[in-house]
Amino acid sequence: MIKTAKFLVSNTDPNKCPAPTKPEFAFIGRSNVGKSSLINMLTNHKGLAKTSGRPGKTQLINHFVIDEKWFMVDLPGYGFAKVSKTLKGEWDKMIKGYLTQRENLEAIFVLIDSRLEPQKIDLEFILWCAENEVPIVLIFTKADKLSHSKVQGNVSNFLKAAKGIFEETPLYFVTSAESAKGREEVLEFIDAVTED
Numbered sequence: 610m611i612k613t614a615k616f617l618v619s620n621t622d623p624n625k626c627p628a629p630t631k632p633e634f635a636f637i638g639r640s641n642v643g644k645s646s647l648i649n650m651l652t653n654h655k656g657l658a659k660t661s662g663r664p665g666k667t668q669l670i671n672h673f674v675i676d677e678k679w680f681m682v683d684l685p686g687y688g689f690a691k692v693s694k695t696l697k698g699e700w701d702k703m704i705k706g707y708l709t710q711r712e713n714l715e716a717i718f719v720l721i722d723s724r725l726e727p728q729k730i731d732l733e734f735i736l737w738c739a740e741n742e743v744p745i746v747l748i749f750t751k752a753d754k755l756s757h758s759k760v761q762g763n764v765s766n767f768l769k770a771a772k773g774i775f776e777e778t779p780l781y782f783v784t785s786a787e788s789a790k791g792r793e794e795v796l797e798f799i800d801a802v803t804e805d
């Protein structure tokens with residue numbers, strides 16, 4: 610269980626992130642995938658990450674410190690249909706800069722909506738991660754919304770679609786912000802990595 614979760618800083622410049630003194634885990638995904646809800650569920654902090662962004666709002670890298678032990682990073686979502694090329698360009702520069710430069714980054718959780726068939730935008734993003742050696746862990750969200758077997762079907766379709774991108778099947782978790790499914794598994798993974 611997480612005891613303390615504190616907001617530290619928001620910024621647009623990867624170079625202005627906090628000094629890399631603790632292991633870091635970042636969260637990213639398509640807008641509306643359930644990222645804020647998942648962060649709030651994991652930390653047991655209702656208002657920690659602001660839910661439901663809107664296109665065009667300021668895109669920020671948000672740092673939190675968890676139990677004074679690791680940094681949690683809420684990254685701006687990708688895939689708004691309506692954002693301008695300029696905004697997409699800024700997102701690319703900021704996020705790809707962050708992901709390739711951040712030396713204390715242990716893993717990035719890429720959130721995938723468990724209700725959907727594999728989405729091109731998610732596959733493109735994880736392909737970019739693989740090419741740039743950014744260590745990813747998949748988190749399938751909103752598992753309470755479908756039957757267990759439908760979720761399993763979508764998860765295995767996604768893993769099949771991701772075959773060829775990775776040599777080994779990436780680590781993945783199935784979660785629900787609604788029921789807190791997957792919370793212990795995700796936090797155990799983070800504990801195991803931070804205790805190395």
Ligand code: GDP
Nearest residue numbers: 640641642643644645646660661751785786787
């Ligand atoms: P974000 O844009 O990725 O931060 O997504 P949000 O956390 O704001 O969630 C988008 C919408 O999905 C909101 O209406 C949430 O209430 C809903 N949602 C998020 N996670 C879950 C979940 O696990 N189960 C259900 N049933 N709804 C969820």
